Amino acid sequence: MDPDETTTQDYVTQVTVNYTGSYENVTSIPDNHSNSSYSEQLLLDFNAEIFHRRLPNTILISVMMILGVIGNFVVLYVYFTRLNRKNVERYFVPFLAVVDFAACVIGPTFSLLENVYAVIFPSNLLCKTMWYTTSLSSGLSISVLSIIAINRYLKLCRPHGRQLTVYHKRMFMAAMFTIVTLILIPMVFFVELQYIDLVYKNEHVLGITCAPHNPRQTLGETIYFGCMFGVISIIIIITAGLYTAVGKVVFERLRKTRKGSVPSSIQPSPRFVRNNKVGNDRKDSVASVLSATNNVLQESKSQLDIRKKSSVNGVLNEDSSILDTRKESAMNGQALQLPRSTNGAYRQYRMNFYIMFLTIFVCNTISFVPSMIYLFLHEHDLYFFFRHDDAVLNIHLTMQRLYVTNHVLNPFIYGYFDITFRKHVIDTFRRVPPSPTTVRQVSSGT
Template sequence: MSSLAPAISVTIDENSTFGALNDTASVSAIREGLTLEEINDAIAKTHIGGAVFVGILMLIGFVGNLHVLLIYSFRTKPSNHRIFILCLGVLDMVTCSIGMPFILVDLRYPLMFYATAVCKILRFVNYFMCASSALILLVIAADRYRMICIPLGKQMSQTVAKVSCGIAISIGFAISWPAPILYGYSAEHTGVGNITGVRCWTEERFKKTKYQAYFNFILMFIVFGTFAVLCVLYSMIGAKIFKHKTFKSTVTDSKSVPLSTTGSSKDSSGTKESPMQSTEDAEEELAMDTSKAFNSVEKSSSYKLKFKSNDLPWRSPGKIFKIGGKYKEYYIDKTSGQKEKKKMSKEDTRTRRITFIMFMITLVFFCSFMPHLSLKIVVFMKKDFLETVSPAGLYLYNTFVWSFFVNNMANPIIYGFCDKIFVRELRSFYGRLPCFSR
């Protein structure tokens, strides 16, 4: 997941002068008679922290995403979340192997980037990777929403998941196409004599136009719009899970009162009663979700009702629901009840675990932008910030301004903590190696 930070940075910094004077605390060392190489090296020294930071993220991300691609490609069963993880893994791997090395070169040669064609391609790659990743996160959220909030509705098939990812990548391409046109050869006056450097930035012909501003406005609109939609979807998912846990706990603690299918029952004294009145509202709402499942109920030889495991992925058997104004109890027969209940509970846990993994991926994706955006806002609000900040402050700025690359190496770590299958296959793989099997 490459970053849209370059786009945001353009909007904020486009009117500022790079020229070694606005970007480094080594200005005092720049004197008449210095060469372009010496000026370039003076500026590059202030980027050492950023280069080390990006380099570490690149190595960890490359190794981690390589493991993700190998394990999820060959050691896991086909599923929607496998498709999503592989798509994000490919995008992260491209960023770690192409996008980040480009940033390292740019940090080393801030005023001597002469490869215009490479600049155009790599700027496009960074925008394309990020836009595609953000849109795939939307597809993931939609899939999780249907699984959790509409469990009895039509779910996203693997074919639909693949097509949706393909559409997201295509839209990412359509969004990013202006990048190789707008970026390229950019002459930057150093402020030292007549020495002029070359940056991989907005091309000369577009510097006095508003095309770059329009491009970045669209990108930021997409970023914040995506963020808003994801917040809404995951809020609804979280509320549904919390409600399910609360209801399940209430039902477990309540006494189970057998009811006939006519809607009422009698206790040992022969008195008619309406059970679980305290949870009537919750049951009535849940009954709406389960009513569709009752159409697929099969009667056993003893006229007891038997559920298929896929009919009620969120419902435990033997519970009481209010249908059409009457209370009814539906349960699995004695021979298969425990197996079905255990299978449903296992599927329920797996669904929530996958949802949690996808939520963490989304959360890290956006949180990784926060330090970058905060620093850029400070620079935007205080124009002379980079000129007045201390040398230590400038080093910190040039380091954490690249925080958005954290999301490109974080996913394998998330899988390592949250995905039992990934951990199991990882241990199995390394357990077969001679150096680890001793």
């Protein structure tokens, strides 16, 4: 494993670090340094000690990997076997789950490789591949969340404006995947194995690590990483702004709901309000709900046909889909299931999805920002993770890899906010097949 002398002199930096955490400035490897200092056994012993020091982080990453893989697999299994895939509220859930599943496999695997082969990383190709795929999975996750933010913002804050149709969503997803895939390609050329000169048992040891650091960093590399940080920061800020607007509307509607306002899913049309002068008095709320619902069900046949044609073209939104299903049920003589109270079951259903995606974004930001900061520190300091004592080292490693937490938490966030999804997960583990009644309720969005 001994690199040749010329290559070593090209890569060795001006800092030598020993395993206890102290470091001293040197200009080169001492001339009286014997070849035995670079022996494979000494390097292996040093690597084993580093692995032992990083063991708490290794255990934590392993547990997160197991939870993330199982959780996202359950999400995909339940979605494709038990849930109604035409439910537009869950349109982005499988895409996000696939990205999270990949991230929970790739990210922790790379972290474990860095812990196991801290100073003897085995392959330059493996180094480049892991950095690229890890960055790709995280980049796709952020991009999906930004598209979700745009979609939710238009639906909630601009309900009467232009909306994202299924076609638009597919095009956005395809464009996002292509752009992220291409923009990360230069990273393959900038990331490579790096030699680090360390001191172990009073002997100089030349280790090999995988890091986004190049002592001969070019201007192009500096510009690239700077632009990457800038683009990611802009995406996070814009997405945060959209979700802030969504959050204000969501919590305002929840506040009104607690006061007993009529659910938005069965609000009367403006013409009905003018003709019938529906009162806002809470004493008449039940009568208003029933009257508004009857008015909706009596919409003209031409309007119903327009909505059905729109659904064929993939431009049907959530409200029209739910109303059409309810109208068809009424026409077939089936009982219409009204909310049990004026709080509105369907409104609460939709609010849960808004809050769910808002929570996912908050968790993503909180977990991703520290990882970006540590990437910046590591990119400018190759020895950053070799100069701390055990406790501080594991804290730094955990913060650097905190981005994995977001991919692990998403399935549990689904289960908390999506009651129907949670019920199907429980039924799956109980091996209880979904009843026809449950399927009809899911398809109607209740």
